[in-house]
Amino acid sequence: MGECLLVERDGPVTWMTLNRPERLNALSDDLLESLGDALEESASTDVGVVVIRGEGRSFCAGYDIAPDSAEVGYAAERTPVQDRDRLLGNIELFTRIWRHPQPVIAQVHGYCVAGGAQLASLCDITIVAEDAEIMTSPALPLGGGYLSPLWVHRVGPQRAKLMSFDAGRRISGKVAADWGWAAEAVPAEELATYVRRTAHSLARTPAPLLRLKKEAVNRTVEQQGLLTHARTGAETDALLHQTPEVKHFQESIKSLGLKCAIAAFNAPFMEEFGGRS
Template sequence: MSDALLVVDRDGPVTYLTLNRPERLNALSDELLERLGEALDESARTDAGVVVIRGAGRSFCAGYDVAPDSAEVGYAAERTPVQDRDRLLGNIELFTRVWRHPQPVITQVHGHCVAGGAQLASMCDITIVAEDATIMTSPALPLGGGYLSPLWAHRVGAQRAKLMSFDAGRRISGATAVAWGWAAEAVPAECLADHVRHLAHSIARTPAPLLRLKKEAVNRTEELQGLLTYARTGAETDALLHLTPEVKAVQERIKQVGLKQAIADFNAPFVEQFGVHPVQGRTR
C-alpha cells in the first residue's frame, strides 16, 4: 500500500514505511497516522522480517501538525477534556501497536525529530540516528502539558526529561541522544541509510518466529517497569492544559501570524534580555 502520505517499499525481507509529507517535514496529521496504522497491519500479514520507519525529505518528523491550516490547531478547544484525552490516547494506542508489532521495527532518524516524531521513535524497537539530527520532545512553543515527558522519564531519567520538557525548544543532537540512552546508535548523516539497511537485513537473517519471541521477551521486561503506563500518563495532563487560557492564547497567535512568527514572538523577550537566541545560548 502506497499513497501520497505514506510510501511502502519492500526490499527483500525488509519493509520500509516512509512518512511522505516532506513539504511539512513529515508532520503527523490524523490521516498520516491512520495510513501508518494500516501499513503496519498489512506488514504484519506478510513474511517481512523487519520494518523500517523513516521520513522523506529533510527530516524524519516535525511532530504533530500545528500549522495554521491544520485541523490540529485549536483541536483542544473543539472537544471536551475527555474527548481530547481520548484523541491523545488514540495516538498512544497506535504507537503501542508499533511497540507490539510482531516484526522488529527500526526508526531511521535524520534532520528534525520533534514531539510526536520523538514519541513514535520512542516506541520503536531500535532507533538509529544521524549524528547531526535534532531531537526535541516538545515544540518551540508551550502548546501542551508534557504529553511525551513521562515516556522520556522512563527512557532517559527524570532530570533529563524535565530539562527537555520545561525548556521550550530544548534540543539534543543524535550523538547526545545515544549518550543519554534514547537511541541505539548514531552515525554520520551520509551513512545513515546504508547503515540502517545493513542492520535491517542482518537482523532479518534470524527466522521471524524467533525474532518475535525475542522481542516479546524484552518488551515484557520494559512493560513490567511501566513503559506503557508512562506512555499513557501524559495524555491526561496534556488534555487539561489544552483548555488553559495560556495554551489557547498560543493557539490563537499561531492562527493570526503563523507558526514561525509565533515562535519568534515567544522568544523575543529572551533575545532582548540576553542578546542571543535561547538555543544559541545553551551549551548543548
C-alpha cells in the same frame, strides 16, 4: 497506503516512509491512519524487519500545527475527555509499533520533534544521524505532558524534565545516543546505508525467533510501567490544552503564523540572553 506514506518491500525488510516532505513529515490524521494500515498489513506477512523513515529533510516535525492544520485549536473545540481520547488514540497507534510482531527500526535524520520523537520512542531500535535535532516539545508550550513520562524510561527523570520544561530545547543525534534515547548515532551521509545493513542483518534471524526475543524484552519494560506512563502523558496533555495559556498560544499561531508566533514567544529571552542555551 496513500501518497502520505510510501511502503516498499526490500527482501525481508519493509520500508515505511513518511511522505509529507513539504511539512517536514508532520503527522496528519491521514498519515497516522495510513501508518496504522501499513502496520496491520505488515503484521500478516513474512517480513522480518520494518524500518520507519522520513522523506526529504527530516524524519518528522511532530503533529501538524501549521495554521491551516486541523490540529490547531482542536483542543478548544473538544471537551477534555474528547481531547484525552484523541491523544490516547495516538498512543494506541504507536503502541502497535511497540507490540508489532516484527522488530521496528526508526531511521532518524533532520528534525525529530514532539510526536515524531514519540513515534521513534516506541520503535524497538532508534538509529539517528549524528546531526539530527531531537525535541520532545515544539518551540511553543502548546501542551507538554504528552511525551515526558515516556522519556523518563529512555533518558531518566532529570533529562526528561529538562527537555519538557524548556520549550524548544533540542539535542543532537549524538547526544541522544549518549543519553540512551537512541541505540546508535552515525554520520548523516552514512545513515541510510547503515540502517539498511542493520535491518538485513537482524532479518537473518528467523522471524519467529525475533518475535519471541522482542516480546521478552518488551514484557520486562512494560512491567516497569512504560505503557501506563505513556497513557498518563495523554491525560496531562489534555488538561494542559484547556488552560488559558495554551489557548493563547493556539490563537497566536492562527493570527501570526507558526514562525512569527515562535519569534514572539522567544523575543524577551533573545533580547536578554541573545540566544538559546
